Amino acid sequence: MPISRAWKLCPGAVYLPPNYELYTKVSNEIMCILRKHAGKFEQWGIDEAFLDVTPKVRDYAEAEGVAQQIKDEIYERQKLTCSIGIGPNKLVAKIASDHRKPNGLTIVREQEVEAFLAPLPVRKLLWVGRKTEQKLATMGIKTIGDLAHYDPAILAEGFGVAGTQFYLMSHGIDKSEVEERSQTKSVSRDITFEEDTSNFEFVLSILDELSTEIIKDIQAYGYYFRTITFKVRYENFETHTRSKTLPVITNSLQDLRKTARELMQYYLRQGRKIRLIGLRVSNLASVKEQKTLF
DNA sequence: TCTGGGGTCCTAGGACCC
């Protein structure tokens, strides 16, 4: 629920600001616990992860034991509960983990997969978001079972490579590996103004702040960047981006500010009210790589 | 109900090179 709506419904509630530093710290501590129990480990956002426990257990019963151990350890150390799903692949495990919340533990064995998936809405599948759900609905496909009985050729026609993927997923097939996320690909900051604004002096000062924050992160990680992307969202939610790739890598605040201002310049003429601006740097290189790139 | 902020990946078109 957007905070604006909550405020209208319940003005007397206590509203606390988020504390991402704390969340990140706790997240890191929990990820360390998880990592110990995995063969291969893949963090998925701030509060989820995939663990390949194949090398550690002989069967599903032993996997359940590991899951229980993990839950106990997280509760002991952080006083937090979590939900775990166990399955033959990432797709099934993820859907299983969402199945019972909070504090759930769901096991889906190979032979149970299709029956488990069939009645669920397609939206539960990984990579099926709002848009895809709508498009599938126009084709009469609502549940994963519907999808499993559909002609894969027509799915491939309508959705390209993803269509084939959807069909395979509907049968519980997912060959993707649990893999360590290698390097960060981009660093960004977005800000939505409290009120839509066309005061460009103000927007410019915020842009400079975003630049400063990004550079702080970039330098802390020891990264360099080449590409800078500016994003604007107008009051009607129309969103545009403009990017520029520099000829050489950099980590300097001046470079970022200057380029960000140039990119924003393009949107200033139009005199429209702005709801959000964002800034992103990508095409990252770390300190070690940097020497070879020069 | 008008919708926050940090990310990743994919696609399509165009520039440029050989």
Next chain:
DNA sequence: TCTGGGGTCCTAGGACCC
């Protein structure tokens, strides 16, 4: 002046994840 085919990089937009 018009024209091939293969490849890479850049840009803009969109869908998806948490």
